[in-house]
Amino acid sequence: MAWAGRRVRLTGERGASYGDVRGGDWAAFLRCTLLPYASPGGSEVGTAVARQELADLRARVEVLEAGTGEPAR
Known part of the structure; x- marks a missing residue:
């Protein structure tokens, strides 16, 4: 695997630089599950x-x- 040993960035900002923010919320959620x-x-x-x-x-x-x-609250 070419990506083995590399750091994976799960912030959702990767696609934002070219206007594609699909999956950003999902990436943020996944990051939160790993933080603890x-x-x-x-x-x-x-x-x-x-x-x-x-x-x-x-x-x-x-x-x-x-x-x-x-925000709703």
Whole structure:
């Protein structure tokens, strides 16, 4: 495999540079599922960061679903 041993970036920003943001929310969600296990600060820090990022992701999704441009809460 050509990508074996390389770091994988799961931020969803990769396609944004050329206007393709499909999968960005999915990539952010996957990153949050890995943070508790792979955070340099340990599982407690990773879990706290993941919870905050999931809350931010949920707010972004609610904005998109509502179509208002502002968080629902």
